[in-house]
Amino acid sequence: MSETIVGAGGTVRAVIDGGVADVRLNRPEKLNALNNAMFEDLLEVGLTVRRWRGIRAVVLSGEGRAFCAGLDYSAFSAMAADQDWREPETDRRELLDPDDDLVELNRGQRAACVWDTVPAPVIAAINGPAFGGGLQLALTSNIRIVAPEATLSVAEVRWGLIPDMAGTQLLPRLVGMDVAMELTLTGRVITGEEAARNGLATRVADNPREEALALAREIAEKNPDAVRAAKSLLDSAWYLTIGEGLAGERRAMAKIARSPNQREAVAARLAKRKPVFSDDSTLSELPT
Incomplete structure (x- = not known):
């Protein structure tokens, strides 16, 4: 029998079946862009998955045609107007134990890094755009399966920002410092094929989610x-x-x-x- 978890904001949902947590970002009309609700839901669902003893593997993907297009455009509009787009009163820090290592992180870091703390392996299935914070979220997964036509970018520099969801720490481990430097300083968009060649992706598949679920089920049998x-x-x-x-x-x-x-x-x-x-x-x- 399957169990369903839905974040309070409704932007992240997980279906748990046979020891596999099928986690999906659920703002397809916005290409699963990150807003306040999604940051909170990623942490809430991630903590629930982390604490669920029977979970043996996790698949992280996006509804619709994107994995995650990065920060929602409304946040950039607020920045341009010199306004704070964040909502600190809904930080959800209260979900964490006081001695949890995630406590000292910012909201974006917690939303991404919580998946790195899940005891079971996490597999990201990237079927379309994974830009900025969306790419950083994928970096916290243990395995990344991408569609050949997927597009990936360390996009923060295009908006005058830096990656601050663990991207600067995780990207060099995967692709080497020189490639990480180039991608971060240019915001260049690469395809799934190139991502697999340079180590950013584990492998390419025409249907990443289907492949990721099959791999998760295989791991769950061990x-x-x-x-x-x-x-x-x-x-x-x-x-x-x-x-x-x-x-x-x-x-x-x-x-x-x-x-x-x-x-x-x-x-x-x-x-x-x-x-x-x-x-x-x-x-x-x-x-x-």
Whole structure:
């Protein structure tokens, strides 16, 4: 039986079925552009997904013909008039625990980075424009599948701004500093094909969402303890020394080996049957 989550503003919805959270930005008439409601809904739905123990993989996509066209034009109109387009009274910071690392971030950073904190892998399916904040949202995903004709741009410089939703930190890790510098300083629009060639996208597919959901379901059939631990270890490889990373592997393996889900994986493989894993395992949050 599936479950549906809808943000308070109605701009982000998620359908959870079979351990997969199908999350969709839901402002198709505005190319899923980011407004105050969507920033809040991304955080709200992201936190719900993060806390839902049974979620094993996440697909993040946009309704209609765009992934996310970036900041809503109404915000730029307000900037031109020297007005503040933000609504601080609806910041939704109250959704966070006081010791959550997201507390110190700004609203845009929280809306994007919450997806990076989900224990399960997150797959972005980019079927059309992913500009500015929309591209930065995709960068916080672990895997990005794009349509060949999709268009992507670090567009902030066109509006006299800088990326401030983790783009300056995540983009160089994917494409290298020189390519990140060029894309950020020019706002150049690239296709899905070019994004895949330079490492910004994982691969190209004619139907990114369909491919992403198929991949998510495949991952959801694996030992969830192993998947979560592997994701955590790979994420930490960006900032840990190799010695610290190796120590994290040892700790994770000590917890996973001979655990109920790992024994089920072995038994199912030997019996050539589909494994039945539990999401109630105490290994759901493996420290590395």
